[in-house]
Amino acid sequence: MFSKNFLKKISSREKVSKTFLEKQLNLARIVIPANKCRDMSSPVAIGEGLKVKINTNIGLSTQKTNLNSEIKKMREAVRCGTHTVMDLSVSPNYRKLLKEILALSPVPVGTVPVYEVAIEAEKRRENFDKITFDDIYQALKRQAEAGVDFFTIHAGILKKSVQNLIKKKRVGGIVSRGGALLAHWMYINKKENPLYANFEVILELAKKYNITISLGDALRPGAIADSTDSHQIDELKVLGELVQRCRKNNVQVMVEGPGHIRLDEIPANMALEKKICHRAPFYILGPLTIDCAPGYDHIVSAVGGTVAAFYGADFLCVVTPAEHLRHPSLEDITNGVIASRIAAHSVDVLRFKDEWQKNLSISKFRARRDWRGMFNLAVDPKKAKRYRKDMSSADKICSMCGKFCSLKITEKCHFLK
């Protein structure tokens, strides 16, 4: 599937042996999203035994349609350390943006191709409920040819899931856009989910372009009151079946997960996915541990993401402070990506020598009040420098403690390693 040189590059970036990488790849416990038609400077592997990875969503909305803003966000997300980006545009000019992102992004690019189908239907002033699998296939094919590296496919929500949702209602309903479109389609047409019904056709295409399938969780809880409910678990079981079908067809696959999870249910959620989905890489959104912090959901997500990564999540989708409120600004992207990096790093530092070493170095610079050294290793040097702007980098104190700096006071006591 991949050249020896390519795998060597990945294993050196990941600080794991090539043998380990190949073993995990063969067992399908890791994926390397990389469309055959696209080259990128910073490919990435995601899954068990590797560092925790981060994805950042960008994209135009029906209200916010400025292409340059989204390209800037992609660049900022990369500066802040995202490993992949997803273009989730739902605006008529989506095609132009995706083309630019695919040309400019150094990291893998993912999409939810059903959005394209929805926008095109909207353009034709047609209801999404009128679309056919052929419409979906055209979008998949066009995006595959354009070079998209991974597709979110919401094939786990079934006709019976929709009936179940009506029988056993939820606090948060459906909070997946792709899931909602398909649920409504099934609600109206009383037919099976076209993505599920035609899954083999999708796999053929994915195989041809080496596109990684990211199995979307249309039924992820949108409120912690719905955390780990039967709808979520029923869908997870379908996703487990689809994982096996992907593997049988030599298609790389990962599984998407919540969303909103009670703090005490995060470990079980990670274990369940690994069990039911045969240790496929787990790609989660958040998770959020509470619902009452709009404006600060990046922090809630760092909390949930850390615990989730510790218990086995492989890939964290960035949640920005704008979540639940608005289309994110450039600053929201910065804050969101850094929050996710904190989650990933809190776990990586326990598992990877180079991460531990880097963290140790910044501590040593801190103990010696070497500001330049600290800035170089900081998760966001720009913000750290900005916060020091009223002090010179030669000052051996900060404005917090001033001359009562504990490190300055004990400077001559020989306490430091």
Place this chain on the structure above:
Amino acid sequence: MFSKNFLKKISSREKVSKTFLEKQLNLARIVIPANKCRDMSSPVAIGEGLKVKINTNIGLSTQKTNLNSEIKKMREAVRCGTHTVMDLSVSPNYRKLLKEILALSPVPVGTVPVYEVAIEAEKRRENFDKITFDDIYQALKRQAEAGVDFFTIHAGILKKSVQNLIKKKRVGGIVSRGGALLAHWMYINKKENPLYANFEVILELAKKYNITISLGDALRPGAIADSTDSHQIDELKVLGELVQRCRKNNVQVMVEGPGHIRLDEIPANMALEKKICHRAPFYILGPLTIDCAPGYDHIVSAVGGTVAAFYGADFLCVVTPAEHLRHPSLEDITNGVIASRIAAHSVDVLRFKDEWQKNLSISKFRARRDWRGMFNLAVDPKKAKRYRKDMSSADKICSMCGKFCSLKITEKCHFLK
């Protein structure tokens, strides 16, 4: 120690029975910091079986000496939901600020009285190493009379701790200001810690004014490389002994804790304190799980604080984005307090019906896109409203998904509870 009416007020605020509150108080597993000389509108109980509490540090530094800014910060911290404030001023005009804070704060006020001793020595152009216990006692007495509700007393760092630190060096050394002053005093004078040597005298004073002793952890690690090291544990053992001495003298006591803890060592740290310190309330700073996020340490602290609270921490000290960089701004205080509230709420929601109910309500408003309902229950209504400023509260969508809002798409599908 407390009137029946006062305990009734506390038990109703805490949503626990008066019997439970009294039992915990008798077992000294909770404290209610409230100086006999001071009245306050929002007293609070801290400890086992109660909601997780939050403290915010304010105070003048040698570089930042504006009184009004600090009063504004106190008010903002209270608006954001802090349960106590500590005035940690180390500036010559500290006395005026403390007087104002004690007059204006609706919540308990704590201090580190040794700072006053250090500032007064500085005013006399005298070295801190020249001070005697009598100087310390004068400061304690003045602050007790002024109405301070809890004192941080760094009595756990001993003469031998200083020798141990020189023998077995650390990456982060000492990061406690009070601890550093006392360590240097012992390093120079080769005598025992005056706070430890005269602990009974301090207890007499504390008892007289009903001041809660918060046993400071002078040897808390200042880098995760030092997490759970022998210096930290040795001091914890001394604090455990001091807890018993406080209890024998009918003085309320809590124990302060790290600081910086590896994520995987947080559960053990909580269990150790509860064991070694005889289930005294645990008051922690952070903890931070990584060292490389200056500018975002409030997020790191929310991560560590959540896990710590889940495993038994009772009281979280706010860490602001300015930590390790500068004296915090008003905005830093907002972000810090909210981050700690997220940590506390992530745990409280699992343990207290009213917190669960509140969280459930906001989810229901969200599913119905009732913005006003959401704002009223948000952890920071001000920021949530600001983020919605380009949309009217009547709009049933946000600028993220626009017309492709999953909740709008499935509005008529009868999925919602």
